[in-house]
Amino acid sequence: MSDTPAVSVNHLTKVFKGHLGKGAFRAVHDVSFTVQPGEVYGLIGPNGSGKSTTMKAILGLLNATEGDTRIFGIPSMEVASRRSVGFLPENPYFYKHLTGRETLHFYGKLCGMSGDELKSRAEEMLALTGLEDAATRRVGGYSKGMLQRLGLAQALIHEPRLLVLDEPTAGVDPSGSRIIRDLIIEFRTRGITVLVTSHLLEQMQEVCDRVGIMAHGRMVREGRLNELIAVENQTELVLENASPDLLAKIDALVKAEGGGTRLLRSGHPRTTLERLFIEATNEPKKP
Amino acid sequence: MSQASPSSAAASVAPVRFSPKRVWTLAYATMTQLMRMKILPFLLLFCALVAAMGFGFSTINPEQQLSQFKTMSLGVLQVFSIVFGIVATALLLPKDMEDRTLYTILSKPVPRFDYLLGKLLGVLMLIASGLVIIDAVLSLILWLQQSMLFTSAVSQLHSENQDSPEAVAQIREIVARQGLTWNLHWAVWAIFLKAAVVTTVALLLSCIASSTLFTIVITFCITIIGHGHAMIREFVFQPNLGSTATRIATFLLATICPDLAQFDVVDSVANGEIVPWAAVYEMTGIAALYMTVYLFVTHLVFVEKEL
Numbered sequence: 001m002s003d004t005p006a007v008s009v010n011h012l013t014k015v016f017k018g019h020l021g022k023g024a025f026r027a028v029h030d031v032s033f034t035v036q037p038g039e040v041y042g043l044i045g046p047n048g049s050g051k052s053t054t055m056k057a058i059l060g061l062l063n064a065t066e067g068d069t070r071i072f073g074i075p076s077m078e079v080a081s082r083r084s085v086g087f088l089p090e091n092p093y094f095y096k097h098l099t100g101r102e103t104l105h106f107y108g109k110l111c112g113m114s115g116d117e118l119k120s121r122a123e124e125m126l127a128l129t130g131l132e133d134a135a136t137r138r139v140g141g142y143s144k145g146m147l148q149r150l151g152l153a154q155a156l157i158h159e160p161r162l163l164v165l166d167e168p169t170a171g172v173d174p175s176g177s178r179i180i181r182d183l184i185i186e187f188r189t190r191g192i193t194v195l196v197t198s199h200l201l202e203q204m205q206e207v208c209d210r211v212g213i214m215a216h217g218r219m220v221r222e223g224r225l226n227e228l229i230a231v232e233n234q235t236e237l238v239l240e241n242a243s244p245d246l247l248a249k250i251d252a253l254v255k256a257e258g259g260g261t262r263l264l265r266s267g268h269p270r271t272t273l274e275r276l277f278i279e280a281t282n283e284p285k286k287p
Numbered sequence: 288m289s290q291a292s293p294s295s296a297a298a299s300v301a302p303v304r305f306s307p308k309r310v311w312t313l314a315y316a317t318m319t320q321l322m323r324m325k326i327l328p329f330l331l332l333f334c335a336l337v338a339a340m341g342f343g344f345s346t347i348n349p350e351q352q353l354s355q356f357k358t359m360s361l362g363v364l365q366v367f368s369i370v371f372g373i374v375a376t377a378l379l380l381p382k383d384m385e386d387r388t389l390y391t392i393l394s395k396p397v398p399r400f401d402y403l404l405g406k407l408l409g410v411l412m413l414i415a416s417g418l419v420i421i422d423a424v425l426s427l428i429l430w431l432q433q434s435m436l437f438t439s440a441v442s443q444l445h446s447e448n449q450d451s452p453e454a455v456a457q458i459r460e461i462v463a464r465q466g467l468t469w470n471l472h473w474a475v476w477a478i479f480l481k482a483a484v485v486t487t488v489a490l491l492l493s494c495i496a497s498s499t500l501f502t503i504v505i506t507f508c509i510t511i512i513g514h515g516h517a518m519i520r521e522f523v524f525q526p527n528l529g530s531t532a533t534r535i536a537t538f539l540l541a542t543i544c545p546d547l548a549q550f551d552v553v554d555s556v557a558n559g560e561i562v563p564w565a566a567v568y569e570m571t572g573i574a575a576l577y578m579t580v581y582l583f584v585t586h587l588v589f590v591e592k593e594l
C-alpha cells in the first residue's frame with residue numbers, strides 16, 4: 001500500500017436519469033481528485049453541489065456514468081474495496097427495533113467479526129462516541145445527534161483504514177461536534193485516512209490537510225488548504241482592544257506610504273476558508 | 288496517471304465470497320424486524336379462529352366435519368401465508384432504501400446477493416415458523432376432534448345396538464383417514480412452497496420498482512394468474528382461439544408467472560386422499576427451480592440498481 005492513493009476519483013461524471021428520459025440531471029461533472037493515505041481531505045460546497053453523490057460513487061452505491069473511482073486501488077464496484085472503508089451517510093438511520101449495542105453487533109457481523117473481538121470492539125466504539133448510557137436503548141428513540149454518533153461508531157467498527165464521513169456534525173450540538181472534530185484529528189494521528197464533508201468551515205479548516213471545493217457538480221478549487229487560503233500579496237493584522245484613534249492612525253500611515261499599498265478592509269477577521277468558499281462558489285456557472 | 292498499475296493491485300485482492308454466516312445475520316435481523324411489526328398477535332388470532340372453527344361446527348357426519356375443517360383451515364392458512372409473504376417483502380426493501388439503512392449495509396463488505404438472500408430467508412423463516420406453530424395447533428385440534436367423533440359415533444352405534452366389530456372398524460377407518468395423517472403436514476408444506484415462490488416474485492418486483500404499493504398489487508395479480516396457469520396454456524395451445532398476438536402475449540404471461548396450481552394439494556388432502564412421496568418431491572423441486580430462477584433475475588436487477 002506504499003503509494004496507492006486511499007481514494008482516487010478520475011473524471012467522475014454522474015447523470016441521474018429522469019423519468020421517461022425527461023429531466024436528466026448532471027449532478028457531478030468531470031470531477032477528479034485523489035486522497036493520499038493518512039490525509040484528511042475535506043470536500044466542501046453548497047447544497048446540491050454533488051458532494052454526497054461523489055461519496056456514494058466512491059462507495060459503489062451509485063454507478064458512475066463516466067470515469068472511475070477506486071479505494072486503495074480497487075475499483076469501487078468491487079465488494080472487496082469496501083473491506084477497508086467505513087462510511088457514515090448523511091442523516092444515517094438504522095433498524096429502529098435494535099438497541100445501540102445490537103446495531104453495532106449487527107454491522108460488525110456483516111464485516112465478518114464475531115465473539116469477544118466484536119463485543120470488546122463494540123464497547124470501545126460506544127465509549128469513543130459517548131453512547132455508553134444509551135447502548136441499551138432502542139435506536140428508534142435516539143435523537144438526531146445520537147444517530148449521527150452511532151453512525152460514526154458503526155463506520156469504525158471493523159477498524160477501516162479509510163473513513164468516508166458525509167456531514168458527521170449535522171445535527172450534533174456544538175460540544176458534540178467539537179468531539180467529532182477531535183476524533184478526526186485523532187484518526188489522523190493513528191494513520192486513518194479521512195474523506196469528510198461538512199458545512200462547518202471553521203472546523204474543516206482546523207482538521208483538513210487538503211480540500212476540494214465543489215459547485216454545480218464541478219470541482220472549482222482543489223489543493224492543500226494552506227496554499228489555497230494563503231493570499232501571498234495580502235497581510236492581515238489582528239489587533240486586540242484597538243481604539244478607533246489607532247485605526248485612523250494606521251489608515252493614515254498606509255495612505256502616506258502611497259504606491260500600491262491600500263487598506264482593503266478592517267473589521268473582525270473572518271475564517272479564511274469561509275471567504276474562499278464564498279468567492280469560489282459564487283463564480284459564474286460554467287456551461 | 289502514474290498509479291502503481293491499479294489493475295494488478297486489484298487482482299491481488301481476494302474477492303469477498305458468499306458467506307452463510309453473513310446471510311444468517313441479515314436474515315435474523317429481517318426476522319426480528321418483521322416480528323416487531325406485530326405479527327404475533329395475528330398468528331394467535333388465526334389459531335383462535337381455527338380452533339373456534341374446529342369445535343364450532345354442528346356435527347353433520349364425522350367424515351364431512353373433518354374434511355370441512357381441513358379445507359377451511361388450510362384455505363385460510365394459504366391465503367394468510369401468501370398475503371404475509373407479499374406484504375412483508377414489499378415493505379422491507381423500500382423501507383431499507385428510505386431509511387438509508389441500505390447505504391450502511393452495502394457500504395460494508397456485503398455482496399448484494401447476500402443481502403437479497405438474507406431478506407428472502409428472513410421472510411421465509413418467519414412464514415415457516417408460523418406454519419410450524421399452526422401445523423402443531425391444527426394437528427392437535429384434528430386429533431382431539433378425531434377421537435371425540437370416534438367415541439360419539441361408537442356410542443351412537445352402541446345405543447342403536449349396532450356396534451358390531453366390523454361397523455366399529457369401519458368408523459375407525461373413516462375417521463382415521465380424514466383425521467390426523469401425514470397428509471396434513473404435506474398440505475402445510477405445499478402451502479409453504481407456494482408462499483415461498485410468491486415471496487420470491489414479490490422480492491423481484493420490489494427490486495424493479497422499489498414501490499410498496501406497486502409490488503403488492505402486481506404480485507397479487509401474478510398470484511391470481513399463476514393459479515389459472517392451466518387455463519392459459521390451454522388457450523395458447525388451442526389452434527382456433529384468439530389472434531396470434533394475443534396468443535403470444537398470453538404465452539409470455541405464462542412464462543413469467545409461476546404455475547401455482549402445482550402446489551394445490553389442499554383439496555386432495557381435504558378429501559382424505561393420500562399424497563404420494565413422488566408428488567411431494569416434485570412439488571419441492573418445482574418450487575426450488577422457480578425460486579432459483581426468480582432469485583437469479585432479482586440479483587441481476589439489484590446488482591445494477593442505483594441506490
Ligand SMILES: Nc1ncnc2c1ncn2[C@@H]1O[C@H](COP(=O)(O)OP(=O)(O)OP(=O)(O)O)[C@@H](O)[C@H]1O
Pocket residue numbers: 016025027045046047048049050051052053054090594
Ligand atoms: N437519486 C437521485 N436522483 C436524482 N437526482 C439526484 C439524486 N441524488 C441526488 N440528486 C441531485 O444531485 C444533486 C447533488 O446532490 P448531492 O446530494 O450530491 O448534493 P450535496 O452536495 O451532498 O448537497 P448537501 O450539502 O445538501 O448535502 C442535487 O441537485 C440532487 O437533487
Ligand SMILES: [Mg+2]
Pocket residue numbers: 051052053090166
Ligand atoms: Mg450531501
